[in-house]
Amino acid sequence: MTINKTFLITGAATGLGRALAIKLAEQGYKLSLVDFNEEAGKETLALVKEKNAEAIFIKADVTNEENVKNYVEETVRAFGTIDYFANNAGMMIPLRLLHEYDINEYDRVMNVNLKGAFLGLKYVIPVMLQNNGGNIVNTVSSNSFKPTAYNGLYSATKHALAALTKSIGQDYQDLNIRAVGVAPNTMITNIAANAVHTLTEERMAKLVASTGPNIPATPEAIAEAVIFAATTGADLLNGTVVNCAGGQIFQ
Numbered sequence: 156m157t158i159n160k161t162f163l164i165t166g167a168a169t170g171l172g173r174a175l176a177i178k179l180a181e182q183g184y185k186l187s188l189v190d191f192n193e194e195a196g197k198e199t200l201a202l203v204k205e206k207n208a209e210a211i212f213i214k215a216d217v218t219n220e221e222n223v224k225n226y227v228e229e230t231v232r233a234f235g236t237i238d239y240f241a242n243n244a245g246m247m248i249p250l251r252l253l254h255e256y257d258i259n260e261y262d263r264v265m266n267v268n269l270k271g272a273f274l275g276l277k278y279v280i281p282v283m284l285q286n287n288g289g290n291i292v293n294t295v296s297s298n299s300f301k302p303t304a305y306n307g308l309y310s311a312t313k314h315a316l317a318a319l320t321k322s323i324g325q326d327y328q329d330l331n332i333r334a335v336g337v338a339p340n341t342m343i344t345n346i347a348a349n350a351v352h353t354l355t356e357e358r359m360a361k362l363v364a365s366t367g368p369n370i371p372a373t374p375e376a377i378a379e380a381v382i383f384a385a386t387t388g389a390d391l392l393n394g395t396v397v398n399c400a401g402g403q404i405f406q
């Protein structure tokens with residue numbers, strides 16, 4: 156079964172992006188897979204092709220405006236338009252107290268998680284406007300509600316991306332574009348692998364204490380939430396952030 160709808164996914168090489176791509180392939184979507192990790196991105200491409208998906212992989216660094224322009228243009232060239240956009244690429248930096256961060260770490264996390272997400276929106280939305288609309292899911296975080304300990308800069312990027320989601324919900328309603336934030340809490344991927352090495356035992360205990368009771372999610376489970384938010388749930392959830400923290404209450 157093929158659905159004549161195109162889903163563009165950034166951060167498609169690993170974790171949530173890959174799980175989402177595989178589920179969408181099973182449902183018959185056309186897929187444009189974007190990542191700067193070419194090797195793992197091509198593995199995702201092979202996995203979705205095994206499911207007979209029509210799919211392309213585009214190598215791009217989401218922080219680079221020319222790369223972003225190019226991934227949008229290549230997607231349109233391949234599939235004609237973009238119906239759904241999973242604005243998902245993201246990263247973490249080592250966990251520290253705010254004053255311990257150096258400016259390079261600040262720039263890196265802001266560039267990927269906020270500027271990269273903004274650039275995606277800046278170039279995808281005009282394509283959607285020409286197509287009479289489209290639906291966007293921004294991967295935000297439980298850190299969009301409340302920072303976990305020693306995670307101030309990452310948390311700032313995810314608060315800001317939640318704000319962009321709400322802005323789209325407010326500003327584009329009559330233009331038929333919807334945006335939803337999907338907020339995993341602890342998702343079982345490798346994103347935090349390089350983030351926790353800075354923590355002493357004492358700080359680790361504080362981090363654990365700042366993460367209330369919740370069920371860690373698989374990327375496959377969060378992918379289901381992204382698909383619902385992008386498709387059948389988009390009208391209802393437009394302009395909101397969906398808390399996927401498995402029992403931890405933030406609002």
Ligand SMILES: NC(=O)c1ccc[n+]([C@@H]2O[C@H](COP(=O)([O-])OP(=O)(O)OC[C@H]3O[C@@H](n4cnc5c(N)ncnc54)[C@H](O)[C@@H]3O)[C@@H](O)[C@H]2O)c1
Nearest residue numbers: 166168169170171191216217243244245296339342344346
């Ligand atoms: N894992 C968690 O606990 C968790 C919790 C909340 C939110 N998130 C968010 O989920 C999203 C997906 O992360 P994940 O957990 O699947 O981790 P992941 O590291 O497996 O996936 C992130 C992907 O983004 C790509 N990426 C990073 N920087 C990029 C750049 N400059 N250009 C292009 N691609 C780039 C990586 O190569 C990778 O494929 C991120 O936005 C992350 O912030 C994760």
